[in-house]
Amino acid sequence: MANLEDEWQEDDTVVPVNRNQSSNSQSYHRRSYGAPSSYPRDETNWRRREYGNNRNPPQDNDNKKVLSVPTQKVGRIIGKGGSKIRELKLESNADIKVGDSSGIETDITLSGSDQAITTAQDMIEKLIEDPNTKKGNNYGSANSGTESGQFFKVNNEGVQVVDWDKLNAFHDKVQKERWDNLPPIIKDFYEEDPKVRNMSKAEVSDWRRTNHDVQVKRTFEDRPDLRPIPNPVLTFEQAFKKYPEILAEIYKQGFKQPSPIQSQAWPILLRGDDLIGIAQTGTGKTLAFLLPALIHIEGQTIPREEREGPSVLILAPTRELAIQIHKEVSKYQYKDIKSVCIYGGGDRKEQIKVVAKGVDIVIATPGRLNDLVLARHLNIINFSYIVLDEADRMLDMGFEPQIRKSLFDVRPDRQTVMTSATWPPGVRRLAESYMKDPIQVNVGSLDLAAVHTVTQKLMFVEEEEKENYLLSFLFNMNDNDKVIIFCGKKAIATHITTELCLKGIECQSLHGDREQSDREAALNEMVDGTVNILVATDVASRGIDIQDLTHVVNFDFPRHIEEYVHRVGRTGRAGKTGIALSFITKNDWAHAGDLIKILEEANQEVPSELEAMAKRFEAMKLRRGDRDRGGGSYSRGGGGSRGRRY
Template identity: 75%
Template sequence: MSNFEDEWQENEPVATMPAPQAHATYHSREYRPSRGRGSFGGARGRGNDNNWRDRGNNSNSNGGGPSNRRNFQQNEGNKKNIMVPSNKVGRIIGKGGSKIRELETETDAKIKIGDSNGNETDVTLFGTPDAISKVEGLINGLTEDYNRPPPQDRHNDSANSGGSGDFLKQNESGVQVIDWDKLNAFYDEQQQSRWENLPPIIKDFYKEDPEVAAMPPAEVARWRRANNDIQVKRTFDDKPGLRPVPNPIITFEQAFQHYPEILDEIYKQGFKQPSPIQSQAWPILLRGEDLIGIAQTGTGKTLAFLLPALIHIDGQTIPRDQREGPTVLIMAPTRELALQIDKEVSKYQYRGIKSVCLYGGGDRKEQIKVVSKGVDIVIATPGRLNDLVMARHLNIINFSYIVLDEADRMLDMGFEPQIRKSLFDVRPDRQTVMTSATWPAGVRRLAESYMKDPIQVNVGSLDLAAVHTVTQQLMFVDEDDKEKVLLEFLINMEPTDKVIIFCGKKATATHITTELCLKGIECQSLHGDRDQSDREAALGDMVDGTVNILVATDVASRGIDIKDLTHVINLDFPRHIEEYVHRVGRTGRAGKTGIALSFITRNDWAHARELIKILEEANQEIPDELETMAQRFEAMKLRREKEGGGGGRGGRGGRGGGRRDRW
């Protein structure tokens, strides 16, 4: 089956037009010499191994051809012949030989497609006895639905047998059609039967501290206002019989005093007090409630859902080594965020709990092996998760604690079909957590589908806002002057400065990286065209200080935690204003300050009004040029509406009807 790519889509090219010259003042400094590592983002080189029949028929050769690259032992004692329906051989081969390669990789067996007698085809399996047994089972699974069952006496069938004929009816025209009501009812009955046979889930582990329980409502309201104006409510209808929202905890001890090992792990990290989202989320999650946490990046959301997950794993009735699969699933939109969560999980050692990170670009076979050996937490991107669920390496029904992290980003990247497909079989009594930086309609739709009476915690306003520890600066430049101004900025960087340069396209990121290296300015690049190992190396070089400049696309706008990042430069303004907020949020984290510098061209005038709102909310200076851009764009839209042309982004400065609008 095809794997879904978990990559951010690059921006479309935008036309340019002349703009005023850049204005800024810098201090001079010489170029820094290169310290070695190259960082060019090249296309991946893949071998073309599509001739599956040649590979099979040459399997007995002793030469160095393609058929010997896996060095299978093909002798009489290590082979087995099976017969497969000829019209089903294509299922074993797959498109271009993809399935046969997947079977061989997964089982360490060798498959040779032989001759056909018309109805059946001879298939020879080579390898160790275990490998042959495993690959034979997989092949049987691919073809078993085509093995006809023996004839049955239809008069003796049970009314609930589930045979295909049971779900047909005649419509008004006398044509036989599917009776969907009956089929859906049968499916619901089967699912209910499966769920009833599962072990019960224990979700409530919260013992409220007396001081927390005694907090008067006025004190709770005052605390929430003082901590980023936290808003807490039931997301949907507040049904009768639901417990009131728990009060926030103020100290780590109030949340985890009954779990001293968790407290020890927290102390090891050197934290002084919980963040606002943690203070309110921990009582909710430890009590077993579903939670929607809406807060900006860098506010401690990962730890908010992780520590209750550890307690949930250890507190179930079935011992961990006797469970049929992992207990906790954490879904993340990008590889980088998935790896960042996995890194965070590894910091907290609690009763031998193990995790695995599943993502596209990683070693699929190795990931499957780790899962098969037994893990407690699965951290996955939607594409790879869907891949392994559909290949039956993971059974989603076994998860009892599910987290959809950065749900808005997953929807922006088009992953809703994969999410729904992967979670199709999820048990209804699980505990579900969803985090998001915004609250769009798509996220609300997901919450309605997968959550039961969730409590929503908003840290700060629901309006889009950038973190207040970042100074947001704008520079108005012509499109052709961007590189020159960027180079001047980088030349005058301080030695301790650390910068991420965001580009709208992968090609732009590659070009900027190349130009900087040619000028002796050492940097790294991070974008979707780079191999996963190169992406991890680039991020590692930034984290450990090997390089101080990272050129990236929006794949790095979330899930990248570089604690000493001082600057974010938006070389290209993002297509969506939400992405601007997330880019800015890469700096100014964990109480530190940072600077976000955005290059603004005439092509960006459609974002001017939204950008003004964000700057105003963060008490930032609003340049007159930005206000003028916003007014000109709004005037252009009104004029087009009167002329019947509609509004738009106004490419090339909003030219329309033979006229050019100026700002």
């Protein structure tokens, strides 16, 4: 029973084990591709055992019943941290105890009134029921044992081995039958405006060049049988003339014209293609995938109230970004489409309750999504439009296994959208796995670049001087200025917040050690202007949209240069300007070379101190014979003059 409270992986390819069966028992059989089986069909994949033939009969007149459950499914009953078994006890009024495992099966003892035991038994039966058996999947069919014998062959040495070709072919056949039983997905809702259709190649090329150098291409292979890449739309009407309710919602938000990513993404998504959108923060990526999602939901053949689950899944790397997307979705009222935001740290029971009532859009972090899917609170098989937002950040945070786990059982003919600020190999690998003939839209260079509407300033200081320079900066702020101060560690963020409060400077803090409710309150106070200063770690570096944010201060320079770009991108959004001030110490010399490239790309002045720092770091690597390693501590020399601002 070790580690059963952790996440588990179900393994459907276990060799059946012979078991003596009592007269009043149902037999539990595991499927096997390995050897023929004469076991009868098992519809529920679990076995009840009354105490009549039990080796441990109850004492006196106790009301007890023992269920023998497949050991691999006990995790569903326990839940993460014991959450599910507590819920079962509470709802059934029965006492539920998990016994020792016998290997194949584990005894679950139910105690209480007859009604309580019956309720608990029904709940457990539903919880561990195999959906594939329920759907009539061939894996659980009566003749699967006979078919499994076909997956062996005798090799040249006379040894019986698995015939992988036959096994894979059988798997493909079963999967095809499974997906063919689902209703088709309607994807193409696009009616091209005549003005858009009649744009010449020169006009399209000129528009893309003058709108932040938009680049559009097939990511992997441009085959002759694929449709041409559509021209960009130049107005909201050209994209949504068939959807006046959508246009009305857009105008409510005060938008005048589409952003470059929206102009090119909407025709691609509305006609049903997969899309990879690569653009910096603040360029309108959320609205680019959201409005086509609303039309996709309403355009399916099966009425929404008759669908078995939500249609749209939006995966985000952090709680803050998930909440931000949910707020954006809530701004657009279309056909009474409902959404829910599920994330760790939020009220799990309330999230489950909202999902149970029926929703169309699920915005989730990978961890909580897997939690609800494994606990059978969320059916993902009907997701037909999936968005991986800020995919590069999700991979940076180590979510790739959870993403793959989430998408394992989603239908393969779905429409998939991926957004990213960068295009590293990991994101490309994810796109190859889960996207079909995607069209890639790059706004600006693929090289790492900061938002051009932000003025980047550097101050070269000693570590112990940073607090004094920060206080000087804050005391000279204007009343209408808003600033985020980024710190490298949660403890430093807490320390800075405390020091500012002691000096009478009102501020809020946002980092991982704070309760989710406190984090939301801090962000709301910053958004509504209750406070103008937010001290934060990198949980605030992406996906958070604070209107009229004028300054970003990097109190600690980030450990990865990509985070510098995302921090800076919190200001200068939606065409406005901003200022980013970074304190640079000797310990930051490993980033000097990359920072020079970012400043040059943004046509900003490169301080001589930064150039000297980069040269010293390269010289140190040469001395160590370590050209390929990108880090180290500053041994001597330094960052030039102190306290100078550029």
